[in-house]
Amino acid sequence: MASRGQVLGIDFGTSNSAAGYLADGKPRLIEMSPGMTTLPTTFFFDFETRETLIGEPANQALLDGADGRFMRALKRVLGTTLMHEKRQILNERVTFVEIIARFLHQIKTRAEAETGLIFDRALSGRPVVFHGAGDAREAQAEADLRACYLAAGFRDVAFMPEPEAAAIASGALDQSSEIGLIVDIGGGTSDFSLFRSTPDGVDILANHGVRIGGTDFDRAISIDRVMPLLGKSTELRKVMGPGTSPVPNAIFNDLATWEKIPFLYTAQNRRMVAEMARLAEEPEKLSRLATVLEEEIGHDLAFAVERGKIAANTGGADPVISLDQIERALSAPLPSGMLDHVLAPYAQRLREGAAETLQRAGAAPDQVDRVIYVGGSSLMSMISKTMKTQFADARHSFTEVFTAVTDGLAIASASK
Structure with missing residues (x-):
């Protein structure tokens, strides 16, 4: 019987992606380019060379003014009918499932080339919600993402909520009985996990998420400040x-x-x-x-x-x-x-999202010992201002905001 391959933890993000596995008891992240462990989740289809560029080369082609089509934030298409519609791109008709699969295959290939290992299984992060609690597209979004991984060459994939992975990576295991709140603000979703650290690991008390993130902040700013200059x-x-x-x-x-x-x-x-x-x-x-x-x-x-x-x-x-x-x-x-004014509606939704998470766990704000921020968009001052008002007695800390989820997935992958 063929031996089983390794499990690769993958954080497929709206704006950036990363991957890692457990080596010598510590998470080891895959180098996506020299000195970089994150990969922009971007594509550029070059009309002149007929090449498909991924990550930083895709961004650079756009900035250089190359003739082609640029794509970003495809994670937000999961669960919609757009995922399975065939589109003419370069010399072929492809679906977004196939496009995302090529991106994930690149990550798999780079991981195997760097480590000399075979990664035939994936532990993928996923937002607590892709579209919204109770939304009919939730199950389809996970099914779509699973299809992307299988098309990328993985024979199996398991999923873990992204804030749960971040909780594992946060050092919570060293703080017995601490109650912490993970505030994970990504490019497309904002997720919350309330957890208690125990001698045996992280006990998740409640998960909740809302479909807003950094790309929504960009959209609000663009509509308010830029689009009036174009005629809005x-x-x-x-x-x-x-x-x-x-x-x-x-x-x-x-x-x-x-x-x-x-x-x-x-x-x-x-x-x-x-x-x-x-x-x-x-x-x-x-x-x-x-x-x-x-x-x-x-x-x-x-x-x-x-x-x-x-x-x-x-x-x-x-x-x-x-x-x-x-x-x-x-x-x-x-x-x-101006930024706080434009983003005020999102601050309110984040406040409500955190409150809903605590309500699901039957907890009060003053029971939260620590608020831990992860995700690139958590660096927005509006986020920490909102949470510090809501959790005034808690310690507030920024972990490895860009790779905390991947670290947690890498640690968890060893038990899969």
Whole structure:
């Protein structure tokens, strides 16, 4: 009988991914590129070379202005009908299951090349909820992700809630009887796990999650600060007779949404925007929108918003979203306090998510000894401000925010 291969712990993320396994009793993360243990969850289909680029090379191709199609945040498509629709990309018709499978196969291949081991099974992190508690798409989302792993060459895959993995990696095992709350803010979901550390491991008291994350923060900032410069909330003259009507919001909402940007570059949309520019009360703004579609720079715009968000969050002087790629010297200011104002609805939902987690466990806020932040988007000051207000008596700590989930999966993989 053939021997069983190793289990690879994989954190397939909305924005970044990582993988690891247990070696000599410690989690060992796979090097995805020289000196880097995380891999951007991005794709670039190069129309000239006919190559599919993954990770940092995909990001660089976009920044270099290569002719092709860029994709990011495909994790948010899991559970939707888009996963199984065939699309013409380069020389073939493929589904998102096949595209994600190629990404996971790259991770598998890199892990095996680095270690000399065979990884035929995966322990995958998964958000507590993909879409929402009780949402009919929940089971389908996990089934879709399972299909991606199997298509990538793994013969079996098990799942672990991402905040549970983070709890294992947090050092909770060394703090007997401590009650901790994992606040895992990723690119697409925000998950909470209330746990008690015991001599035998981590006892999960309650899990809960909400479908918001860093890409939603980007979207809110883009809609509020950038899209008005492209014509959002302006007026169109009526084709017949006097009066005006508002510019439709749909195209702005899609342009601000990472996973929908690649599907906006159609002849129909270009014609629609050209007609809106002709009828616009403020034609210069709609002309900017036409430029974005014509030059296919929607993702450049999204990266600019992300950079502006980070600059504003770190307290830089006079942070702005630079939009030079659309028009020279064009920018959208993000003054002090603006970020908290734009993201206030998300702060409220996170507050409610944490409260719901405690309610499910029958616990009170003052029983929480420590709040542990993981996930790249947990670095937003809005997150810690919200949680410190809610859990004023707890210790607040940032662990390895980008790799805590992978560390936990690597530790847990040894028992699978």
